[in-house]
Amino acid sequence: MHLGRLALAVAVSAAVVLSAPFLGQLRSYLRAAFPGQFVTIVGAAIALAMVVIFGLALARIRHARAVRYAVIAGSVAAAVAYSYLTQTGIPEVDVVERVHFIEFGAIAFLFYLAFRPLGDVAMFIVPVLAALVVATFDEWLQWFIPNRVGEARDVFLNLVAIACGLTFGAAMESPRAFQFRLHPRSRHIAAVVGVGFVLVFAGFVNAVHLGHVLVAPDVAFKSHYTPDELRHLANDRAERWRVDPPTVLKRLSREDQYLDEGLWHIRERNRLWDAGDYGAALLENEILERHYAPVIDTKSYAAPELSRWPPEQKADAQQRAKPRAPFISSAEPYPILTTGKWRFWSPVLALSLAVLLLGLRKEKGRVQRSEPALD
Numbered sequence: 275m276h277l278g279r280l281a282l283a284v285a286v287s288a289a290v291v292l293s294a295p296f297l298g299q300l301r302s303y304l305r306a307a308f309p310g311q312f313v314t315i316v317g318a319a320i321a322l323a324m325v326v327i328f329g330l331a332l333a334r335i336r337h338a339r340a341v342r343y344a345v346i347a348g349s350v351a352a353a354v355a356y357s358y359l360t361q362t363g364i365p366e367v368d369v370v371e372r373v374h375f376i377e378f379g380a381i382a383f384l385f386y387l388a389f390r391p392l393g394d395v396a397m398f399i400v401p402v403l404a405a406l407v408v409a410t411f412d413e414w415l416q417w418f419i420p421n422r423v424g425e426a427r428d429v430f431l432n433l434v435a436i437a438c439g440l441t442f443g444a445a446m447e448s449p450r451a452f453q454f455r456l457h458p459r460s461r462h463i464a465a466v467v468g469v470g471f472v473l474v475f476a477g478f479v480n481a482v483h484l485g486h487v488l489v490a491p492d493v494a495f496k497s498h499y500t501p502d503e504l505r506h507l508a509n510d511r512a513e514r515w516r517v518d519p520p521t522v523l524k525r526l527s528r529e530d531q532y533l534d535e536g537l538w539h540i541r542e543r544n545r546l547w548d549a550g551d552y553g554a555a556l557l558e559n560e561i562l563e564r565h566y567a568p569v570i571d572t573k574s575y576a577a578p579e580l581s582r583w584p585p586e587q588k589a590d591a592q593q594r595a596k597p598r599a600p601f602i603s604s605a606e607p608y609p610i611l612t613t614g615k616w617r618f619w620s621p622v623l624a625l626s627l628a629v630l631l632l633g634l635r636k637e638k639g640r641v642q643r644s645e646p647a648l649d
Contacts (some may be wrong), residue, residue, distance in 0.1 A: 275388055275389050275391055276387065276388050276390070276391055277388075279384065279387045279388040280388035281383075282379065282384060282388075283384035283385045283387070283404070283565075284505075284509060284517040286380065286384055287355065287384075287405075288604070290377050290378075290381065290408065290412065291408060291411045292415075292570075293417055294412060294415050294419060294422070295415075295419050295525055296525075296526075298419075298525045299372075299423070299525055299526075300556055301366075301370070303429075304316075304388045305332070309516075310465060312366055312369075312415070313365045313366055313369050314368070316369045316373065320369070320372055320373065320376065321359075324376075325374060325379075327433075327442075327465075328346075330446070331346060331442070331445070331446045332469060334339065334446055334447070334616040335445070335446065335511070341441075342445040342446070342448065343445075345441055345444065345445035346441075346442055347441075347446045347597060348441065348445070349386050349437075349438040349441040349442045349445070351438075352434065352437070352438055353375065353379070353434075353435070353438045356434045356435075356438075357371070357372055357375065358374070358532070360431075363576055363625050369620075373434075374435075374618050375434075375435045375438075376435075377435075377436045378405060378408075378432045378435035378436055378437070379438050379439030379442065380439060381405050381436075381439065381442045382401050382402070382405045382409055382435070382436040382438075382439030382443070382502075383439040383440070383442060383443040383446075384407055385400070385401035385404045386401045386440055386443035386444065386447075386500075387447060387509050388396070388401075389401055389463075389563055390447060390450075391450075392457070392459070392460045392463070392469075393449065393450070393451040393453065393457070393460075394451075394452065394454065394456050394457055394460050394628075395454050395456060395460075396446075396456055396457075396460035396461070396463060396464050397449060397452075397453075397525050398440060398461055400460075400467050401440055402436055402437075402440065403467045403468050403470075403471045404467055404471075404517050404572050405432070405436045406429065406432070406433075406471050406475070407467070407471045407475075407599040409428075409429045409432040409436075410429050410471070410474050410475050410478050411474065412424075413425065413428050413429050413478065413482075414477075414478045414482070417481070417482050417529070418421075418529050419525065419526060419528075419529060420523055420525060420528075420529045420575075421509060422529075423607070423608070425482060425569070425608040425609075426478065426479055426483060426608075427485070427607075427608070428611075429478075437468070437598070443645070445539050452616060462633055462634055464633060465629055465630055465632065465633020465634060466631055466633070466634075467514075467631075468474050468629070468633070469626045469629050470523050471631050472625060472626050472629070473622070473626055476618075476619070476622040478609075479618075480548060480615065480618065480619070483608070483609055483610060483611050484498075484610070484611055484612075484613065484615065484618060485497055485498045485499075485610040485611070486499065486500055487496075487612050488500075488501055488565075488614060491600075492557065492560070492600055492601060492602065493557050493560055493561055493600070493601045493602075493603065494601070494602045494603065495539070495561055495602070495603035495605065495606075496606050496610040496612065497535055497565075497610070498531060498535065498610070499535075500533070500599070500646060504532075504565050507532040508532075508566070508567060508568055509574075510563065510572075511568040511569075512530060512567070512568040515568055515572045516583060519572050519573055519574065519575055520533060520572070520574045520575060521575055522575055522576060523576075523580075532569075533574065535566065535567055535577075536562065536568075536569025536570070537567035537569065537574075537576050537577065538605040538606055538607060539558055539561050539562050539566060539571065539603065539605045540562065540577060540581045541605070542558050542561065542583070542603065542604070542605035543555050543558035543559050546558060547591070548620060552591045552595045552596075553594075553595035553597075553598045554598070554601060555591060555602075556588070556591040556592060556595050557601040557603075558603060558605065559588065561583075561584055561603060561605075562581075562582075563628060569581065570582040570604075574582065577598070586645075
């Protein structure tokens with residue numbers, strides 16, 4: 275592997291991840307400075323970047339041009355198709371997603387250049403694993419940033435961008451030598467990076483997707499917190515927000531997950547009310563009053579008006595509500611798993627140990643072939 279190129283890939287990856295808190299501020303600045311031109315400006319920047327990338331590719335490719343140009347064209351076609359199929363119809367959201375796509379394509383490309391000297395299939399496996407580690411850290415950091423969302427599903431959505439970047443890289447800088455069988459050194463590297471991905475991804479799932487089911491006689495809902503933790507957080511926020519309510523979105527701060535959970539239930543309650551499911555809306559409101567009272571009694575950047583139902587609306591809901599079976603809330607916007615931490619981590623650690631032992635084992639009774647030298 276090429277240590278200089280690996281350092282560059284790691285540096286660019288760190289810059290992409292750590293820039294996440296500032297991207298919201300940059301978008302706000304562009305919207306304020308150039309009203310109505312945000313999509314045009316970002317789209318032009320993307321187009322310029324693509325022109326530069328393709329110019330470099332055309333300058334570098336000297337032989338087997340037809341095949342390599344075809345591979346590049348295929349990667350571009352896949353990127354365009356993915357962008358079309360996943361577009362939301364909201365221009366500002368879609369153009370930001372295209373920037374994100376290019377970022378992870380570039381990260382995969384840089385890791386490919388770093389591991390290309392391995393000379394075997396690891397030059398493709400390891401960059402994918404390394405880019406997934408970066409994607410996991412990116413989603414993990416987003417989960418801590420106010421007004422951003424990070425979840426496990428989004429980590430693997432980056433695989434299309436990673437694949438496009440990898441194929442582009444293979445066409446632009448084709449391997450000097452290649453074989454499918456892993457050299458011992460390549461196997462060791464793949465095992466270490468693979469275990470790194472498994473552990474980082476498991477840590478992310480532990481932080482974001484593991485939680486608890488809270489059950490009362492008539493309602494049940496999922497939360498990151500236990501009942502005792504929710505009571506403590508409710509008392510803490512009620513006291514703190516009396517003097518310092520969260521009315522201003524501070525992008526360079528940590529997300530208040532208690533506030534975020536309360537907002538889930540406000541949105542779900544309001545959605546159920548608008549849908550005419552008054553019984554379910556009433557039970558969502560019960561969850562709010564019982565566990566998230568400070569959220570509905572305090573104005574915030576996400577809810578500029580108080581969200582507690584007035585007595586008249588609550589009485590109206592009680593009159594309209596039809597008898598129903600015990601209510602299970604589905605307010606959470608992403609999956610929350612109720613698997614205990616020990617049951618979750620035991621197979622993760624066992625898998626990691628098995629992969630590490632298999633990857634680092636020494637081959638006996640076999641004459642090792644010469645391996646590509648490190649660049």
